[in-house]
Amino acid sequence: xxxxxxxxxxxxxxxxxxxxxxxxxxxxxxxxxxxxxxxxxxxxxxxxxxxxxxxxxxxxxxxxxxxxxxxxxxxxxxxxxxxxxxxxxxxxxxxxxxxxxxxxxxxxxxxxxxxxxxxxxxxxxxxxxxxxxxxxxxxxxxxxxxxxxxxxxxxxxxxxxxxxxxxxxxxxxxxxxxxxxxxxxxxxxxxxxxxxxxxxxxxxxxxxxxxxxxxxxxxxxxxxxxxxxxxxxxxxxxxxxxxxxxxxxxxxxxxxxxxxxxxxxxxxxxxxxxxxxxxxxxxxxxxxxxxxxxxxxxxxxxxxxxxxxxxxxxxxxxxxxxxxxxxxxxxxxxxxxxxxxxxxxxxxxxxxxxxxxxxxxxxxxxxxxxxxxxxxxxxxxxxxxxxxxxxxxxxxxxxxxxxxxxxxxxxxxxxxxxxxxxxxxxxxxxxxxxxxxxxxxxxxxxxxxxxxxxxxxxxxxxxxxxxxxxxxxxxxxxxxxxxxxxxxx
Numbered sequence: 001x002x003x004x005x006x007x008x009x010x011x012x013x014x015x016x017x018x019x020x021x022x023x024x025x026x027x028x029x030x031x032x033x034x035x036x037x038x039x040x041x042x043x044x045x046x047x048x049x050x051x052x053x054x055x056x057x058x059x060x061x062x063x064x065x066x067x068x069x070x071x072x073x074x075x076x077x078x079x080x081x082x083x084x085x086x087x088x089x090x091x092x093x094x095x096x097x098x099x100x101x102x103x104x105x106x107x108x109x110x111x112x113x114x115x116x117x118x119x120x121x122x123x124x125x126x127x128x129x130x131x132x133x134x135x136x137x138x139x140x141x142x143x144x145x146x147x148x149x150x151x152x153x154x155x156x157x158x159x160x161x162x163x164x165x166x167x168x169x170x171x172x173x174x175x176x177x178x179x180x181x182x183x184x185x186x187x188x189x190x191x192x193x194x195x196x197x198x199x200x201x202x203x204x205x206x207x208x209x210x211x212x213x214x215x216x217x218x219x220x221x222x223x224x225x226x227x228x229x230x231x232x233x234x235x236x237x238x239x240x241x242x243x244x245x246x247x248x249x250x251x252x253x254x255x256x257x258x259x260x261x262x263x264x265x266x267x268x269x270x271x272x273x274x275x276x277x278x279x280x281x282x283x284x285x286x287x288x289x290x291x292x293x294x295x296x297x298x299x300x301x302x303x304x305x306x307x308x309x310x311x312x313x314x315x316x317x318x319x320x321x322x323x324x325x326x327x328x329x330x331x332x333x334x335x336x337x338x339x340x341x342x343x344x345x346x347x348x349x350x351x352x353x354x355x356x357x358x359x360x361x362x363x364x365x366x367x368x369x370x371x372x373x374x375x376x377x378x379x380x381x382x383x384x385x386x387x388x389x390x391x392x393x394x395x396x397x398x399x400x401x402x403x404x405x406x407x408x409x410x411x412x413x414x415x416x417x418x419x420x421x422x423x424x425x426x427x428x429x430x431x432x433x434x435x436x437x438x439x440x441x442x443x444x445x446x447x448x449x450x451x452x453x454x455x456x457x458x459x460x461x462x463x464x465x466x467x468x469x470x471x472x473x474x475x476x477x478x479x480x481x482x483x484x485x486x487x488x489x
Contacts, residue, residue, distance in 0.1 A: 214404055261345035275473045
């Protein structure tokens with residue numbers, strides 16, 4: 001290769017603008033109020049020059065503590081900084097302040113720095129994608145490469161960086177304090193999304209971002225009904241606004257994504273309409289409604305049109321595709337809660353069933369962390385429940401329970417005593433047993449239990465709910481101490 005060829009093949013410099021970085025830092029060091037205007041646009045990772053990134057990071061840390069960030073105060077923190085010494089030492093900080101732009105142009109410069117950083121990340125990502133595609137490797141399937149590329153691009157679009165890497169403990173503590181403060185200020189003191197079921201909220205503290213919640217039960221216990229109730233409660237309360245960090249998002253309720261792998265979207269919508277209109281799903285299917293009921297049904301349908309509830313009823317969807325669709329939904333419409341009905345119907349890549357379930361539960365937990373949303377996955381229970389006298393489920397009843405129990409932050413079981421009691425009806429000629437059975441049925445009728453078998457951030461225990469079978473609706477149960485006579489109110 002001759003000299004001309006080597007010159008042509010030299011890599012082009014990455015897009016950057018050192019002067020814009022210098023002038024923005026100068027503006028911050030001369031007037032700390034500028035920081036508040038640009039903090040929502042950029043962070044230290046967006047600076048091309050590493051020394052500039054360190055200057056910004058120290059200035060940000062001081063300003064967030066209401067301390068002065070100026071060339072003089074930053075000098076004490078950066079006297080031993082080798083990179084700063086190469087640029088002229090503490091005198092460089094003074095030169096930055098001297099080159100400061102007027103504060104009104106700060107946002108434009110910050111946006112320019114951010115845009116250039118994104119371009120650099122896109123170039124790096126493009127290089128990685130190209131290099132992986134060129135390397136023919138048995139362990140790296142093209143489909144997997146597409147999912148990885150989409151995930152990296154999603155992260156870049158959401159956070160402005162393709163890999164989060166390590167974060168300082170200060171940032172982690174700040175995030176934890178902000179979450180606690182949001183719970184303190186919010187009515188009801190919930191740190192997470194409200195399910196609309198007060199006693200369940202009280203036990204869980206709401207549905208927390210990054211959590212994987214497993215909702216398990218035997219067939220006919222009402223898993224899907226409870227999941228749709230929660231989805232509907234959250235979607236109907238959705239209100240968009242400005243969040244505490246300045247971003248647009250849900251200030252109440254949320255956007256819900258529902259992967260219905262067992263029922264069609266039409267059947268699921270019918271269930272939600274039954275709950276909203278208070279007309280039994282059987283009547284809706286048969287079209288057996290009088291004029292008043294039909295009017296109520298139409299009104300409920302109109303109200304539901306505005307609900308941000310998105311249903312995907314693709315059967316046997318692979319976990320990689322489920323992740324990609326969830327990312328796409330968050331990018332296009334937003335996403336505050338994801339529900340999967342149910343976990344055992346998602347497909348993995350392993351031929352070993354236990355390993356496949358492990359891959360799926362890990363994948364769902366990864367979605368929760370990556371998208372920073374709660375994920376509720378419904379799960380079947382093994383038949384060993386039926387062989388016990390007490391039919392209340394336990395953690396060991398989870399099918400392929402090891403990995404599911406390990407990856408989940410919360411494991412809940414739905415249990416309805418009247419379902420089992422109904423099947424124990426004695427013969428009619430046994431009057432004493434029939435009377436006892438009827439008493440038990442009256443006590444259990446219209447009631448359900450949600451048993452919290454595992455909770456990483458709180459207590460375990462049982463939550464009592466009401467259950468209206470005709471509308472497949474769970475609700476708050478009026479406790480004995482809440483009933484009382486009129487004199488108690």
